[in-house]
Amino acid sequence: MKDWWQGRRWRDDRGDTSVQMAIVFPFVLLATVAVIQASMWYYARQIALTAAREGAAAARAYQASPADGADRARKVLSQTAGDSLRGYSVSASSDGQRVHVQVTGIAMSMIPGLSGLQVSQSASGSVERWTVPGG
DSSP: OHHHHHHHHHHHTTTHHHHHHHHHHHHHHHHHHHHHHHHHHHHHHHHHHHHHHHHHHHHHSTTOOHHHHHHHHHHHHHHHTTTTEEEEEEEEEEOSSEEEEEEEEEEOOOSTTOOOOEEEEEEEEEOOOOOOTTO
16 A cells, blocks of 8 residues: 555656746746846946046046046046946046046846946045145
8 A cells, every 4th residue: 555655646746846947947047137137237336436436546636637537537437348337427526625526327237128227436535736834
């Protein structure tokens, strides 16, 4: 009796693995694509941050203007962004004491129909200038 039950049970379970994989695999695939998309967004953020920092460093230099910083940020983006950061724009401003450079763009998307995630990074710093001791 025991052998009959074990044999029947084994036959009844045939195909269960295929059904389980058909249910689980789309979620595994979705999780994989989500991780890749998040990585691409993070990489685009790092590109934008690097360009903003480089632009701020250039704009902070002695007798430099915010336009110099914006030009430097654009140059860095043209060399590094590729398809990872699309539609980028750079803005730079200064109040005479501090300079601020902001880079915005769109990260590349792996998901069809999704245009990409917005990326915005900025950097700022004090403007280098001559000062008089005690003044």
